[in-house]
Amino acid sequence: MIPEFEKFKGFKAKSMPKEELLAPGHRACQGCGEVLALRMVMKALGKDVIVCNATGCMEIITSPYPHTAWNVPWIHVAFENAAAVASGVESARKVLKRKKKIPKKHVDILAVGGDGATGDIGLQWISGAMERGHDFLYVCLDNEAYMNTGVQRSGCTPYGAMTTTSPPGKKSFGQVTWKKNIPAIMVAHNIPYVATASPAYFLDLMNKVKKAALVKGPAYVHIFSPCPTGWGSAGERSIEFARLAVETKVFPLYEVIEGRYIMSRKIKKAKPVTEYLKGQRRFRHLDEAHIDYIQKRVDAEYEKLLRLSEMT
Amino acid sequence: MSKRVGIEVSIAISEAVGLARAEVIPAYPITPQTHIVEHLSEMVANGQLDAEFVPVESEHAAMSCCCGAAAAGARVFTSSSSQGLSLMSEVLYIPSTMRIPMVMVVANRALSAPISIWNDHQDIMVQRDIGWIQTFAENGQEAVDLTIHAFKVAENRNVSLPMIVNIDGFTLSHVIEPIELPDQEDVDKYLPPFKPRYKLDPRRPITMGPVGIPEVYTEAKMAHDMAIKNSKRYILKAWKEFEEVFGRKYEPIDTYRTEDAEVLLVGMGSICETAMTAVDQMRDNGQKVGLLKIRLWRPFPAQEFRKAVGKTKILAVIDRCLPPGAVCGPVGAELRSMFYKIPGSPKIFSFVAGLGGRDVTVSRFEEMVDKARAFAKKRPRELYQVIGVREK
16 A cells, blocks of 8 residues: 555545635636636645646636635746646756755645647656656546647547537537546556545545645546537536546446556446436437446446456 | 877767756757767766756747746746747747846757758757857857856846757757866856845745737837847857856957958858868968858847958858758858948858758869859849759
């Protein structure tokens, strides 16, 4: 086990940190699951943090100059390179501490990006930073498409989903590929901590983020982030959809600690995927055959995960 | 006492970076820059330099890592060339407008296609407008001195801009020259520790790199332009101080035998060494020819350049870059536009030479001077000429 985890007792709803490090008044859409998750991330980390933000929704809604929603040091350089920027911050602090130019106190370094910035355009930069073993955590806020540019498909867009570049038509049913498994790619880097999280299970989310920060070396947390604008879902139902994704096994919650898969929540009686799919405009066009395929594949992927957790 | 040693220029540059006490060095290998970062990694490995050497997975990551490290308050150095510089291009524009100081040595090399590892200036001319301060070194000593000077300028709080020192790939990077390596004590005296005005620090949170809405974007870019123009005085000041400490004098434009010159060659980088030999030969033959060397490329020292031209009526400008379909090479275009409609300004002829490692010999300089004289009498049809093209 990770020694740093021993003293950590976990967050409780009653003793939730009150400080808003990601301040209200930003420009996110109503019901944005991503910004809700990010707020929880920041509460879990506390103020001793440096944030390296990839270009994307979270970057633009929080930093239209001269306004900023950030009560912590924050830097945005470009789209694909947040992990490399974080590598630089971490390296600088290492040498500056050694030279006694800054206090020895530990400061968490958070790199954060969307699914496009993480799994598509930024994959190389993250892979490099993970492989080099920098002491930082990377949080992917996955809303399953390029929402900031107007809902184009990404490698993390789910099978069948309608986006502006995976439109259903006479010869297409929407996204033709299955969602890319970014956490598995991170696990393949042999980093000490990988987890998936959901804003519907906010204490679980915060605990995982805190563990990712506590662990020495690189850590990765993949957070499912409903996007009412991109998904065509009701803003007030974002948390509900986040919960349904877990309850239908569409987005399972787990940790991978030093290579060991641990299910955070075993779904014994899963709800049918239709409960998750309905109410989202992006899936409205899907016929029974496609839904049937999704159900089978979701079950199979979940089984695979269970086997991994039993094996490791 | 500083020591004069026979040393490869790349290794000497690494030693200079060490003397400057660089703290974070993100680096990715590319020919002909590799020896610089190889030697730096050795210096870090054997404890000669207390720094973090970050062996990143690409040049884009190298520059991104530089941004993070310098924003966090460290003295940052990296080096690149050619395709690698092009790969980092997206990021290069960012630290300059964000006013994050760092130093990069670019070992200049041709761009693909066809792939060529050899020297010209196409890689850096593509990056002309990135908003970094840029100097060109003529020889190994200059490469060392300009590297130390670059830290001093970049980190000056009134400047706070990233800076590139250009050295010619192979013709400088891989040659062994007698170079005077400064003393650590003198460098420490010249270059105080880096104290950025703003940095990423939880004790004083700031937001770096926010969105520039239309109401602020123009002002941000204008502020950058003003900053780099304003940097010239600090560049000159840092050279003056350099002279006081190390005894070697540098100016934005160097002149060589320009007195009474009828024709002036204009070049930058290591070809100026051959150009000087050519000028000597032509002077011996009674021709009134001189040479102007552009050491400071950005901000362009227009005033100094005009002064250096003096009353000379013909300029033969050498570009080591061929922008296809353009009116001429970037240096030629710069000078033509600078002198446009200024009364008494010289006639400017643009030549492209020395692409992809093609040698520019003494006779080529003579050819350019002859052509410039002929063109001054009868205007040529082309706006520029490529020199040294093989006919067969």
